[in-house]
Amino acid sequence: MAEDFRRKIAIIGLGRVGSVLARLISESPHQFLGGFSRRPSRAEDALSRIGTGRLLEPGAVGEADVVIISVPDSKIGQVAGDLSSLSLPYGNMTFIHCSGSLGREVLEALEAKGAQTGVFHPLFPFIEFEFSLENVRGSYVAIEGPEWLFDFAKDLGFLPFPAPSKKELYHLGAVYSSGLLLALLSFSMEIADELKIPREAYLKLAEAALRGSFEFDLSKAITGPWKRGDEEVIKKHLEVSRDPALYLRLLERIRKILGKD
Ligand SMILES: NC(=O)c1ccc[n+]([C@@H]2O[C@H](COP(=O)([O-])OP(=O)(O)OC[C@H]3O[C@@H](n4cnc5c(N)ncnc54)[C@H](OP(=O)(O)O)[C@@H]3O)[C@@H](O)[C@H]2O)c1
Incomplete structure (x- = not known):
């Protein structure tokens, strides 16, 4: 993989999904820089489980090329709004969220700042850290956004496909399956x-x-x-x-x- 394609990633919301993605990134050609959660103590615990990365101040996510926002669906818009009020090099950055029920529009505050946005929805039940790490590779992930996200997903061990625009129906299919x-x-x-x-x-x-x-x-x-x-x-x-x-x-x-x- 060419050096140019090694992405530097920060994660906001080091919960069930964020922690596992962080570990997958750290085991891929890409670099996990670190991240933060609502409570710093929980983020510190997650970072020690992940085994790499540091606790970032919100302003420090500007060091990343890609910011994954893996917070509860109801908080994604608010986090995007908060991030858009910082002074970040938005034009060089991509922000993606992990929800299956929301599209890229929820990140429009960041798009308005010149950032690229996307969706990365893994079809996997992130029950617990070790269970997820053992079983998540080979799962499908629905992607919306820039084309390189498909290769990024493959680098992490996922099978990417384009996310359907009918979000409610798509997500209903997912909950019938889980x-x-x-x-x-x-x-x-x-x-x-x-x-x-x-x-x-x-x-x-x-x-x-x-x-x-x-x-x-x-x-x-x-x-x-x-x-x-x-x-x-x-x-x-x-x-x-x-x-x-x-x-x-x-x-x-x-x-x-x-x-x-
Ligand atoms: N769980 C699954 O199986 C699954 C599968 C596919 C997709 N998803 C999607 O993945 C996303 C994350 O879900 P999850 O299951 O990982 O949730 P989770 O385990 O509840 O983790 C959410 C994380 O977000 C943090 N957070 C909450 N509000 C925040 C804020 N305002 N600023 C910064 N951090 C904040 C929480 O911090 P604290 O730890 O301090 O509370 C926690 O670390 C959701 O969009 C969900 O739909 C989940």
Whole structure:
């Protein structure tokens, strides 16, 4: 990689996403300079976990070519506004945020100052630092902004694709694939606990079912009584179901996928 393409990065918001991106950057050809959070003590803790970088004063982010703003979605606009009131070399800088539900417009105060702006939304559940580091590489990331962000994403181990403009719909797809999927699994966990069988038995089943959906069309990957026409089994499920209305809604969906509605 040519020296010109080694970016110097600062991160504002060294939380779940920011800390992991910082470590990925430090293990890439790019340089993580440091950053800050709302509370300096939390940022210091994060920097020691990351293992490199220093606590920056807001004015010092001007040393960076790229500033990643990984604060809660509701704070991105405010942080962008605060940054735009500093005296930074905006024309040489790019500011990106990590939200899947917001576009580049939320950074318009910085764009008005001559900075480039972008979005870098990793499709990964940043649950905990070590877990994320072990599993995040190979995840997809939705990108909006300058073309070089795609190569930057690859340098960090991500699979980049252009972020869709329909943000609400795009983000809904993401939560169906993560939080809402796990909400469904919570029913299995409750049943496992009640029957005193290992939760992992159901989790392994879920893992295999999901793996099947990578290899086969959903109409083939879906197994169960609806596929075999075992209506009696379905009736018995409904008798013991924690939420029969939800079961029926999902059954309707399954029948549609199987072409049996
Ligand atoms: N979590 C995920 O799985 C995930 C996945 C993809 C994208 N994202 C996106 O990534 C972004 C960050 O999410 P996260 O989960 O990393 O949040 P998080 O763990 O709550 O971390 C947020 C960080 O922002 C800091 N912060 C809050 N307000 C600030 C301010 N005004 N100025 C400076 N720093 C501030 C917090 O500081 P303190 O520590 O001092 O409170 C914390 O370090 C969001 O846009 C989110 O939508 C999250």
